[in-house]
Amino acid sequence: MEASIARKTSKVIGIIVAILIVFVAALVGFLTATEYNPPATQEVEIHGAPRGKLAVGDNISIVTWNAGYGGLSAEADFFMDGGDGVRTISHAGVLANLTGIEDELVSLDPDFIFLQEVDQDSERTYGINERARLATAFAPEYSSAYALNYDVAYVPYPLPPIGAVESGIMTLSSMQASGAERVQLPCPFSWPVRLGNLKRCLLVERIPIENSSAELVLVNLHLEAYDDGEGKAAQTAQLAQLLQDERAKGNYVIAGGDFNQSFSNVDTSAYPLLGDEYWQCGYIDVTSLGDGFTAAMDATVPTCRSLDRSYDGGTPFQFYMIDGFIVSDNVSIDTLTTIDAGFEFTDHNPVLLNATLL
Numbered sequence: 001m002e003a004s005i006a007r008k009t010s011k012v013i014g015i016i017v018a019i020l021i022v023f024v025a026a027l028v029g030f031l032t033a034t035e036y037n038p039p040a041t042q043e044v045e046i047h048g049a050p051r052g053k054l055a056v057g058d059n060i061s062i063v064t065w066n067a068g069y070g071g072l073s074a075e076a077d078f079f080m081d082g083g084d085g086v087r088t089i090s091h092a093g094v095l096a097n098l099t100g101i102e103d104e105l106v107s108l109d110p111d112f113i114f115l116q117e118v119d120q121d122s123e124r125t126y127g128i129n130e131r132a133r134l135a136t137a138f139a140p141e142y143s144s145a146y147a148l149n150y151d152v153a154y155v156p157y158p159l160p161p162i163g164a165v166e167s168g169i170m171t172l173s174s175m176q177a178s179g180a181e182r183v184q185l186p187c188p189f190s191w192p193v194r195l196g197n198l199k200r201c202l203l204v205e206r207i208p209i210e211n212s213s214a215e216l217v218l219v220n221l222h223l224e225a226y227d228d229g230e231g232k233a234a235q236t237a238q239l240a241q242l243l244q245d246e247r248a249k250g251n252y253v254i255a256g257g258d259f260n261q262s263f264s265n266v267d268t269s270a271y272p273l274l275g276d277e278y279w280q281c282g283y284i285d286v287t288s289l290g291d292g293f294t295a296a297m298d299a300t301v302p303t304c305r306s307l308d309r310s311y312d313g314g315t316p317f318q319f320y321m322i323d324g325f326i327v328s329d330n331v332s333i334d335t336l337t338t339i340d341a342g343f344e345f346t347d348h349n350p351v352l353l354n355a356t357l358l
Helices: 002-033 091-108 132-137 230-248
Strands: 042-045 059-066 114-120 143-155 165-171 179-184 201-208 215-222 250-260 261-263 282-286 293-296 324-326 331-338 351-357
Touching: 059 091, 059 215, 059 230, 059 250, 059 324, 091 132, 114 132, 114 215, 114 250, 132 143, 132 165, 132 293, 143 179, 165 201, 165 215, 201 230, 215 230, 230 250, 230 282, 230 293, 230 324, 250 331, 250 351, 261 293, 293 331, 324 331
Parallel strands: 059 114, 215 250, 261 282
Antiparallel strands: 042 179, 059 351, 114 165, 143 165, 179 201, 201 215, 250 324, 293 324, 331 351
């Protein structure tokens, strides 16, 4: 009797294991067949036609802000940072965060806006088309360009899983642009891990300069976060090469965004690592950028907070300096300010650059 029960139990377990193997194999096959494999470079459509024009000697302002897909506001935590959350806010909460981000950007009134983590159709943000909403909110004064960097039909982890994700980086411009391009960055992950990961990129937009053959080349970026460091290094090296190539053409160059790294010339001692359990950012050796470039961050206010737990303004808390700008030597940095938005709407603070084309 006991032997019979054992055989039946073993058979049931075997069937369950076989079903799981078939399910996992089918899922991996599906994700492999639907994997997002963008080309090395890809033209990006620019929507809208603002009237602003640019000339040498002009002062310009740029804000970079990781919008945290409208889902990483003060009450959020995230499993990749040691928290528990996957979808940590309601549909109404996402909309409220987007409104807060839009209102802050309107108050800053920059010429250009670099946004990261803008969802287009993701389960984590209830299918809200944040790209369309932001483009509409700033039209017709700003044009918009958008580049996908996360397009997965179903991310199967953790539990509950992330699900479908379609997200990217977005540039809003009050100046007339001649074109925009998506530039693929190296992906540090191998199959099958890469199937559920981002395919990070640069969004390069070109602004003509009146009475000049030179252009203002704007580079919006969001570099690798959760790799062993090699991915960040490879992506930074490609970024540096692009910046050098554009400067060699005589262009004005400004790159900004979420580097997920601090710059070696920035004093980050005010934000020490509080423990080995926290995510650690990398560091960019600014000499690797080559001659003719300045890397800058405002260290007076942290640009990012840890998502190991929700944020109530208390201390101690893990903060980072990972958002900033790199500018060519024909661009003068007039002011660089991290706006203390209290991490109310996203886990990043906006950073405002005021600069002059020399």
